[in-house]
Amino acid sequence: MRIDANTKILIVGLGLIGGSYAWALSEKGYEVGGIDINQESVEYALQKGWITHGRTTDDGEYIGQFDLIISALYPHTFIEWIKKHQQYIKKNALLTDTTGVKRCFIYDLQALLRDDLEFIGAHPMAGREKSGIEFADKDIFKSANYIVTPTEKNTEAAIETCSQIGHILGFRCVTTLSPEKHDEMIGFLSQLTHCIAVSLMTCRESDSFSEYTGDSFRDLTRIAKINEVMWTELFLLNKDDLVAQMECFETQFKKLKEYIMNGNAEEMREMMRNSTKQREKFDIKKDD
Amino acid sequence: MRIDANTKILIVGLGLIGGSYAWALSEKGYEVGGIDINQESVEYALQKGWITHGRTTDDGEYIGQFDLIISALYPHTFIEWIKKHQQYIKKNALLTDTTGVKRCFIYDLQALLRDDLEFIGAHPMAGREKSGIEFADKDIFKSANYIVTPTEKNTEAAIETCSQIGHILGFRCVTTLSPEKHDEMIGFLSQLTHCIAVSLMTCRESDSFSEYTGDSFRDLTRIAKINEVMWTELFLLNKDDLVAQMECFETQFKKLKEYIMNGNAEEMREMMRNSTKQREKFDIKKDD
Numbered sequence: 001m002r003i004d005a006n007t008k009i010l011i012v013g014l015g016l017i018g019g020s021y022a023w024a025l026s027e028k029g030y031e032v033g034g035i036d037i038n039q040e041s042v043e044y045a046l047q048k049g050w051i052t053h054g055r056t057t058d059d060g061e062y063i064g065q066f067d068l069i070i071s072a073l074y075p076h077t078f079i080e081w082i083k084k085h086q087q088y089i090k091k092n093a094l095l096t097d098t099t100g101v102k103r104c105f106i107y108d109l110q111a112l113l114r115d116d117l118e119f120i121g122a123h124p125m126a127g128r129e130k131s132g133i134e135f136a137d138k139d140i141f142k143s144a145n146y147i148v149t150p151t152e153k154n155t156e157a158a159i160e161t162c163s164q165i166g167h168i169l170g171f172r173c174v175t176t177l178s179p180e181k182h183d184e185m186i187g188f189l190s191q192l193t194h195c196i197a198v199s200l201m202t203c204r205e206s207d208s209f210s211e212y213t214g215d216s217f218r219d220l221t222r223i224a225k226i227n228e229v230m231w232t233e234l235f236l237l238n239k240d241d242l243v244a245q246m247e248c249f250e251t252q253f254k255k256l257k258e259y260i261m262n263g264n265a266e267e268m269r270e271m272m273r274n275s276t277k278q279r280e281k282f283d284i285k286k287d288d
Numbered sequence: 289m290r291i292d293a294n295t296k297i298l299i300v301g302l303g304l305i306g307g308s309y310a311w312a313l314s315e316k317g318y319e320v321g322g323i324d325i326n327q328e329s330v331e332y333a334l335q336k337g338w339i340t341h342g343r344t345t346d347d348g349e350y351i352g353q354f355d356l357i358i359s360a361l362y363p364h365t366f367i368e369w370i371k372k373h374q375q376y377i378k379k380n381a382l383l384t385d386t387t388g389v390k391r392c393f394i395y396d397l398q399a400l401l402r403d404d405l406e407f408i409g410a411h412p413m414a415g416r417e418k419s420g421i422e423f424a425d426k427d428i429f430k431s432a433n434y435i436v437t438p439t440e441k442n443t444e445a446a447i448e449t450c451s452q453i454g455h456i457l458g459f460r461c462v463t464t465l466s467p468e469k470h471d472e473m474i475g476f477l478s479q480l481t482h483c484i485a486v487s488l489m490t491c492r493e494s495d496s497f498s499e500y501t502g503d504s505f506r507d508l509t510r511i512a513k514i515n516e517v518m519w520t521e522l523f524l525l526n527k528d529d530l531v532a533q534m535e536c537f538e539t540q541f542k543k544l545k546e547y548i549m550n551g552n553a554e555e556m557r558e559m560m561r562n563s564t565k566q567r568e569k570f571d572i573k574k575d576d
Contacts, residue, residue, distance in 0.1 A: 198563040203540040228560035252491040272516035275486040
């Protein structure tokens with residue numbers, strides 16, 4: 001399928017991300033429906049005009065009308081939802097998701113799916129320090145990356161349609177990675193950074209420090225204000241990759257500490273020159 | 289002394305910080321002179337109108353005309369400069385500095401100073417990822433903290449005058465800390481964060497990652513583009529405090545890693561709740 005003016009889209013899970021998707025898609029003129037167990041979230045989305053209809057309960061007839069289903073649930077909640085409701089889903093519908101870990105559920109999900117349905121993973125690398133639909137914001141996608149994570153089971157058509165969703169939502173950059181590469185990359189770029197921020201923020205009582213904070217501490221701890229339920233689940237679902245990345249960081253940090261303890265000035269300067277060179281690459285990519 | 293319209297101010301060292309000081313002070317109408325070993329830096333400041341006169345060489349008569357001398361040199365370079373030139377300094381002049389470490393040289397400097405001169409330490413917690421007078425910017429002080437670090441040798445008058453400088457420069461917040469408290473605090477809030485950023489940035493080759501970077505990695509590595517000469521000197525001068533802070537962070541990071549490895553979800557959530565609570569305190573302080 002390709003998305004066109006008649007495509008009916010269902011968002012399952014109206015939180016921060018689900019709400020932002022609904023907002024962005026409805027604004028582009030698509031008919032969007034929503035399901036959430038929380039009545040207030042459904043009403044909020046209806047009142048904002050982000051969905052034209054919604055449900056809080058299992059309603060097979062309702063689910064059956066959509067061509068595209070986007071899950072904004074946690075991975076294992078989505079698997080349970082599929083097990084219970086896939087019987088109602090429209091023939092040949094396409095399914096996708098928004099979660100930040102892939103390997104741990106994509107293959108299981110594809111294995112249990114009806115033959116006429118297709119699921120393709122996608123990760124919108126956007127978020128905020130708050131959760132809940134009341135913090136939804138369609139503009140968080142503008143400067144962000146959207147990664148499609150196909151497996152061997154996916155068709156070219158589905159990969160294209162899923163990329164199309166990323167473009168419709170307004171992502172700066174839409175790319176494709178295998179679930180394995182995705183999880184490794186996210187372990188390093190996103191989960192490790194959150195582990196660092198949380199550790200830094202909790203390693204001292206901050207009362208005596210907060211009035212002297214400069215930009216560097218603020219920057220490093222911005223993400224220390226964290227949704228503990230979601231991130232605990234994401235960390236545990238990507239445990240092996242994350243622990244490997246944490247150990248890689250620990251090794252490098254310990255090396256620097258030993259240079260400092262031993263007064264190895266030239267080694268320290270070399271490491272900082274390398275750090276500067278690596279960081280400049282990121283700036284170049286950003287300006288592209 | 290109090291600073292008034294007739295106070296003549298000398299900046300020793302016209303780099304990023306010295307240049308920004310000269311710019312801010314000259315704009316407020318003060319007569320500012322400058323000394324730097326680099327002819328181009330002196331000419332740059334003259335051409336911009338940030339200093340009304342400058343020198344590259346030892347000129348006792350020139351040095352002797354200033355009421356207030358501000359060092360923007362590295363700590364040990366400043367000590368050498370004082371040993372060589374204090375004979376020329378005007379009677380009863382006040383001296384201050386701009387360096388990010390204090391204990392390691394303040395007491396030595398005060399001990400070797402002429403009896404009629406007074407030195408009081410100050411740390412402008414501002415900077416940029418670039419160095420050199422061509423990146424000077426008087427506006428970097430606006431949202432930053434300025435910390436006066438008096439010892440028992442300092443007079444109340446000098447503490448007041450030094451605080452006055454922070455206000456004239458336009459700092460958001462001017463406070464006072466002992467050199468010991470200052471170094472401990474800076475080890476945690478500034479040096480540790482730079483160690484983390486450098487370690488994170490160098491723990492993998494980034495080519496394969498940079499196109500997937502989100503805000504969190506960008507935020508955590510902004511300061512990984514680093515002046516390796518200055519920071520190596522600062523780290524080594526504050527070695528004991530910095531290593532203690534690094535070990536404090538390592539302990540906390542390892543604790544989180546073990547929670548993840550062992551699947552201790554509740555301990556992880558508790559740590560994240562604490563992290564969120566601590567970070568919120570910083571936001572409140574910022575908004576004050």
